[in-house]
Amino acid sequence: xxxxxxxxxxxxxxxxxxxxxxxxxxVKSADTxxxxxxxxxxxxxxxxxxxxxxGHLKDLPIVKTVREFRLAGQEAAGVKRGDVITVEVFAExxxxxxxxxxxxxxxxxVVKRHGFHGQxxxxxxxxxxxxxxxxxxxxxxxxxxxxxxxxxxxxxxxxVAGLQIVAVEPEKNILYVKGAVPGARHSLVMIYGSGEIxxxxxxxxxxxxxxxxxxxxxxxxxxxxxGEVAAETKAEAAVETAPVEENKVEETKE
Numbered sequence: 370x371x372x373x374x375x376x377x378x379x380x381x382x383x384x385x386x387x388x389x390x391x392x393x394x395x396v397k398s399a400d401t402x403x404x405x406x407x408x409x410x411x412x413x414x415x416x417x418x419x420x421x422x423x424g425h426l427k428d429l430p431i432v433k434t435v436r437e438f439r440l441a442g443q444e445a446a447g448v449k450r451g452d453v454i455t456v457e458v459f460a461e462x463x464x465x466x467x468x469x470x471x472x473x474x475x476x477x478x479v480v481k482r483h484g485f486h487g488q489x490x491x492x493x494x495x496x497x498x499x500x501x502x503x504x505x506x507x508x509x510x511x512x513x514x515x516x517x518x519x520x521x522x523x524x525x526x527x528x529v530a531g532l533q534i535v536a537v538e539p540e541k542n543i544l545y546v547k548g549a550v551p552g553a554r555h556s557l558v559m560i561y562g563s564g565e566i567x568x569x570x571x572x573x574x575x576x577x578x579x580x581x582x583x584x585x586x587x588x589x590x591x592x593x594x595x596g597e598v599a600a601e602t603k604a605e606a607a608v609e610t611a612p613v614e615e616n617k618v619e620e621t622k623e
Contacts (some may be wrong), residue, residue: 370382370385370387370549371382371383371384373535373545375537378593379510381535381547382547382548383535383536383545383546383547383548383612384415384545384546384548384549384550385543385544385545385552386543386544386545386546386558386560387542387543387561388455388456388542388543388544389412389542389543390453390454391410391411391412391453391454391455392410392411392412392429392430392432392451392452392457393408393409393410393427393448393449393450393452393453393454394410394429394432394435394450394513395408395409395425395437395450396408396409396424396448396449396450397409397437398444399444405439406439406440406444406556407437407438407439407440408437408438408440408448409435409436409437410435410437410438410454411426411429411432411433411434411435411440412432412433412434412438413431413433413434413435414431414432414433415431415433416428418431420455422435428449428451429451432507435481443478444486444514449500449597451593455542456537456538456542456543456544457537457539459537459560459562460534460535461535461537461546461564463533463534463537464504464531464532464533464562465532465533465534465546465557465560465561465562466528466529466530466531466532466560466561466562467528467529467532467546467550467551467558467560467561468528468529468551468558468559469526469527469550469552469555469556469557469558470524470525470526470527470551470552470557471523471524471525471526471552472522472523472526472552473522473524474522474523474524475517475521475522475523476519476520476521476522476580477520477521477522478499478501478517478519479501479518480499480519481500481522482517482519482520482522483500483517485501485502485517487500488500488502489498489545501517501518501519504518506514524563527551527552528551529548529549529550529551532546532547532548532550533546533547533548534546534547535547535620539574544560545562559563577610
C-alpha cells in the first residue's frame, strides 16, 4: 500500500494496481452454436504457445491467459474480436469490489485462524493458553464437517466490497483503490465496478504487440450486462499491484 494527498491535505491510504489493456479474443452469442452470450478476454504474452492456442488467436497477439465471462442475458453490443479494453472503464469515485487470492499463511491454530480467545493461563490451565478446547460430546464418533479447528490458513479467494477508486491514470494504466486489496504484491486481482465499457477505436493485430512490463501481465476485463439496459454494464479488470513513482505517492510501512 501507499498513500495519496488530496487538494485539501487529506491523506488517503491507497493500493496502486496496474491494469494494462485487454484484448477481446472471442465474442459468443446465444444465436450461434455456442448457445450463450459471453466475451473472451486475453492478457499477457505467451512465449511458447501450443498449436491450439496459436490457431485460436490467429491474427491476434499470443496472449498468456484467456478468460471467458458470461453476459447476463444480453449480447455484447459494440464489442468485437480484436477490440482493446482499458482502464477508462473506471472513473474517480466509482465504488468497486475487489476479488483476489489471499496470502498463504500455512498451518495455523484456532487463535489466529478463527479468532479464538484461548484459555486462562492459571488455575489448572497448564499449556492450554492457545488450545481449542472441547469440540463437543462424543455421541457421534466423528468430527462434523465445518468444525472450526486448526488447519491451513489463507491462499483462498477473498472478495472485499465497498472500496473506492481514488484516482485513475489512463496514460500509465494505473488505478488507485482506497484501502487494501486481497493478495500479495504483484498478485492478480479482479476489480468490479459499474460503468460503461470503453473500447478503443483501433483494432489490435498480431503485428501490434500488447504493451507489457517485465514483471506484470496485461489486465483482464469482464463485461456483464445489467438488467435489460445495454448501457448499464459491469466491468471487471484483473489487475496487479504495481510499483508507484516516488514523486506521485509516498511509501508507508505496513
